């Protein structure tokens with residue numbers, strides 16, 4: 001079955017789309033991270049995706065590229081949803097920030113930075129958002145030690 | 158209180174204990190340190206069905222300086238730990254702490270980078286209530302246990318040195 005969204009996307013970015021799938025109406029595009037910003041701009045400006053619903057990441061250690069950036073877009077005009085995924089190498093954990101297109105990407109990207117240590121280039125204020133100052137490392141990385149604690153005040157006993 | 162330093166363990170101070178403890182245990186002013194889902198059960202204990210007012214403990218104070226029981230209700234994480242300690246430090250003696258639910262008691266199932274594995278790592282605790290969340294009856298049971306504990310105390314005790 002041909003899929004309008006995925007076909008349009010593949011036709012527009014033939015060199016950047018790595019893979020696509022559509023499982024029960026869940027359209028997903030896997031894309032080179034270099035093309036993220038222009039693909040997102042295309043979605044926003046030409047396909048009417050006006051809402052960045054979520055932006056997060058996942059760690060697939062020991063696979064390389066270990067990280068995957070996951071963005072969910074929604075079009076309130078057409079009631080379409082689309083998921084973009086970009087593989088991100090652990091040795092070069094940097095991606096373009098989407099804050100220039102959706103201001104709401106700001107805190108999502110800070111969270112992904114806090115939890116996974118992915119740097120978003122062009123982000124206006126890339127600081128931790130959940131963990132406290134002085135916290136070391138990125139706790140949702142699979143190589144963060146399971147039992148490691150970083151208390152802010154000394155514990156009793 | 159002053160008098161007891163002069164009289165020590167004598168008839169006067171033991172009678173005084175009884176009067177003071179009677180007053181204390183039936184007029185707990187609590188500080189609800191509510192952080193998570195256990196708060197729902199905590200609220201229901203206040204509502205008419207369970208009615209914690211029957212035990213004289215119905216009046217939550219949102220200033221630690223006016224409270225004498227600290228109810229730690231819900232998950233406490235490492236980020237919040239200094240706040241909990243500070244609230245506890247601001248309370249005047251005599252003061253008691255109730256750890257409400259498994260999260261506050263042991264971290265519960267949140268054995269991870271963020272969660273304090275029991276608030277007794279931060280402050281001393283008098284009563285632990287198990288359950289996720291505990292039923293309102295369990296909270297009333299804990300309150301009665303706390304009253305029993307208070308009635309065994311003496312004005313000569315300095316609780317947490």
Ligand code: SF4
Nearest residue numbers: 194195258260289290
């Ligand atoms: S003990 Fe259960 S109900 Fe209470 S705060 Fe923890 S998870 Fe929520």
